[in-house]
Amino acid sequence: MSPRRRVVALTAGSVLLAGCNPPPEAPPESEDLPRPVATTTAAPPRELPDLSAPIASWTSSGVTFELHGVQRLAADRVVVLGRLDLSGLEGTPDSRQWQEPGHTPPQAWGHEFAPFTLSVAGDPATYLPVRDAADKCLCSVVRSDFGGQPPLSVMTVLSAPEDADTVTITMPDFGTAQSVPVVPVPAADSSPLGTRHWLSVLGVSRSGGTVSVEVEVTARVGGGAAPYGSYQFTVDPLCFGAVTTVSGEFVGTASTTSCTRGTFPSIEGDAVRLHTELDDPGGTDLVLLPWNGWPMRMPVQGAPQAGAERQFLARSQDAGAELSRVQVTLDTAVVFDTDEAKIRPEAREALDLAAAQLEAQAGRRLLITGHTDGRGDEEDNLTLSRARARAVEEGLRSRLDDDWVFETRGLGESEMAAPERGTRAEVEAARARNRRVELTVLPDEGSADDAAVTTGPPPGTP
Template identity: 45%
Template sequence: MIRTRRTAMLVPVLAAVLGLTSACTGGDDPEDPTGTSGTTEPPETSTSTEEETGQETEDEIPLGENYPAPADLARELPESIGSAQSESGQTFDLTAVHRLGEDRVVVSGVITLEDGSSDTVDPHEWREAGYPELSLARGFEFAPFSLTVEGDEATYLPVRAEDDACLCSVLRPGFQEGGAELAVMTVMSAPAEAESVNLEMPGFGDFADVPVSPMPDAASQAWGKREALVVRSATREGGTVTARVTVGMPDEASGYGYGVYNFGQEQLCFAGLNATGGTTLAGKPAAEGDACVRGMLPPAGEAVDLEVTMPDPGTDELVLLPWNGYPVSFEASGTAEQGSGDNLVDYTARTRTEGATVAQGEEMTVSLDTSVLFDFGESTLTSEAEETLSVAVEALQQQEQGRSLTIDGHTDTQGEEDFNMQLSIDRAEAVRDALADELGDGWSFTVNGYGEEQLLVEEQGTPEEVEEAQARNRRVEITIGG
């Protein structure tokens, strides 16, 4: 029997899926690691019922087994609302900025590379300065934006977890062969009242007055450039979200081979989705062990059904964010209940103003750039430090988490280790004294100096990367407690 779908039952929540693995490594690449794609007209979608056609229902399609691609893998791409090009031959088409929560939005678009541009592609253009590229097993993060709002002095940054991971697309090695067109997304911090935003994309250009629109509802069709992911259903039970998805390509489309995804000839972890809502929490699938959902990217004209289980963020509304694709809200069956475990990740909103970066998640941290506060190798506050400290004071006074502060000083690895240790202590104490004067009575302080013992990033790579890493490592961090 040919397996096809009774499409009248499907919820058309659709997104591209290109970053299919997380924390997995593949075996040898097969012979044809790349491919090309032509423009095809979407095939007609059937609305016949099972009784009329004799087609199998969703439950009768085995998980993990390839079958002919169903008609609803046809794709209708969102229109570009702005385009920018880099010197290395990359084009970014912005397709939307959607409201994801009170303090965040998700930016979606498409990266396009011209044929033959692989030798000049610079993956560093996709990352936030000071955040190194990921290991080759995972690829490169796509988080190149900074966001501003008219009349607001703050610069809003990509949301990040405690381990510095962004909630963003991951582009795998080899994607640039064959003139790639990749759907990408980045979750950005943004103020709740913003109706439009400005996006700066270093190396590409700026996008001004981009409207912030609501998240597409379940009736929206958001397709990828080649491979497609269709969410068939989602259930919520006991703090978990289980999504059944179809991964595949239409009959007339040809996409990338397994090598682009670092796939070998074996099934690997499918972890291409995140479940989130209007809070800082996002649930991600397991990438190893018994909970890992395994599958392979089917060839053109075929599809495969998989189930993905993630911790529930516990919000009434549920949004599924593909690593590489277009996010769509989704009405799941069952009861919302916040999950638990290592795969429920807190992605904090981050803003930068006058050398002070504020990260607001389950707790608030203010990181002060010491190059603004102090001269090189010194611990006396400069005349320019007042503005940076005032940003910290304002952020601290707005919190309701308590009036106990921990102030930690850190340096880079330049200079002698003993000198750096004492310098970090002296700088932390200088910040404490200044804050005590501004905050007034009722605050308590704990001061620590760590020198170069707790680097945020390794100081290695190109001279530019080393300089960026050193700048991140030189800091005084203020954490508010109970």
């Protein structure tokens, strides 16, 4: 197997319903918008997924994670499926521990569940969770108040090379599973949902840039109230908004004005039927994926037509460089000494990878922008950021074709990539991300295309 140096760009589109990363907190619903209210009924018998045979099971500090599979979503990404059991934990769990280091975007309902990395035998790269421009992953959300409940169904969408049929999944502080088979998303209409429910999809159709979905939510564990206000359900009936649509790199979110209002059932065997509408990101191969659930592949009526969308890019890390189809991130500990702007000899392979990624872009106008973290004197940081941007330019000139045009600038600490707050570890990881040099390939005159490439340290480096 030849080494893979870049994540392959997506071609054919898959559509994910209910991706995992919650949309921005919805505004209060207007009383001027009447909507039908769902009623609770007895659920008909349905074939449900088998949760009895995990691929691997790891326990750390009273928390157990079961790995249930890795399924191929598209050419450059897979979804990791599992169950998180917090019942053996003493006290309240810290849900921040399962976020990717240095990536802590604010969530309205909890913290991202994105603790995995993926690798492939014979490939030097480490593959990372996909992310959008707002730095959000396509993954489940975990809250500290999930402790003491039944095991929680979770998933994370990870980058993966196109030709990988087996992968290694690593969950820091828990364990590593090797030679995990990558299988297609199964044809199914039901998925575990959270801790106490099953989600059954009754029908999906699309028209005019909108995907319409009919679902049934069934209580599978008796007793107690339904646990998920995070699904936009409280005591009062609200729209079922915990869904997104995804086609390849693109994601559409649920409507807050076109839905059936309802609440989750709490008595085993009861069910509620709901309707929701989402933006259509296009694509012909439909896969449905709940926030805290597992993917389902099923037919969809109607023709795809892209509506509103968000883009999630695949990412990998190799030789001190973080790569995606349009981005590169260089490890500052490899490229520069502390408070210095002279490129170190150890940065050679990382710069080679950055140059190869740049050459693959259509444009030949390169904007190089330096940034620092928030420590130290502001004026000194501005000077350092400018010097590092110029050093990166010089390092790339000898690696790129002669037709490139360069422009450099330094912004110091004025544009942070991550907020420097939280625990000590979170602050250090954020500072590591903020020390960076951004490379932006500008569109040539007459072209509407552009691509951004970012250089800076991965989380956790000095």
